[in-house]
Amino acid sequence: MFAAYGPQHWWPGETEAEIVIGAVLTQNTAWGNVERAIARLKQAGCLSFEGVHALARAELEELIRPAGTFRVKAKRLAAFVDRLVLDHAGSIHDMLAGDLKSVRCRLTAIHGIGPETADAIILYAGRRPTFVVDAYTKRVLRRHFLIDGNASYETVRGMFRNELVPDPPMFNEYRALLVKLGKLHCRARARCDGCPLASLPHDPEP
DNA sequence: GACCAGGCACATC
DNA sequence: GATGTGCATGGT
Secondary structure (H helix, E strand, C coil), X not given: CHHHHCCCCCCCCCCHHXXXXXXXXXXXXXXXXXXXXXXXXXXXXXXXXXXXXHCCHXXXXXXHHHHCCHHHHHHHHHHHHHHHHHHHCCCHHHHCCCCHHHHHHHHHCCCCCCHHHHHHHHHHHCCCCCCCCCHHHHHHHHHCXXXXXXXXXXXXXXXXXXXXXXXXXXXXXHXXXXXXXXXXXXXXXXXXXXXXXXXXXXXXXX
């Protein structure tokens, strides 16, 4: 995939705060809408943990509105920065330090941070070796008959963790390339009845 | 107008 | 433990 598509330059964010905020905002949301919300936060001078923490809930909601489900996501971002400030004195490095299992539990205990968002934060903001499993990853693996349709998040994550050298930059690139390929699969199937992809399992599994 | 997009929490069975 | 539903915007 790397030979075919080259580096994907993920995560598209400059700071740890921007990565975390993007990870929450992109939940069930197209990235283009997330970019617009992030641009509004930046414009308001609030694209930081302190900035988000200082905002009133209604202000935060209004700024991130383009990303959709803005009330839900404002609550989740507020929950994250609250834990960051209260438990780690506002230090993201402190929050992401310690053994990976503990860090993962710490993150998933926060309202609005599920397994995928936690792994995205750990890999892309913490640059630590955990694999992010998303719908595209499952789609690509399933269409290559590497998993079946009901494989759990942890099962798929375990495949990468057990069979690859835990190298964060490689995990970063691998997952980004899976998303790239997953999108191509999706589009190719949508417009090309005769292409070889059409013979692969449908989504969802028939 | 329907469907989907780099999920998650919550209710219910 | 498995399944269903609400959240809400913007692009196709």
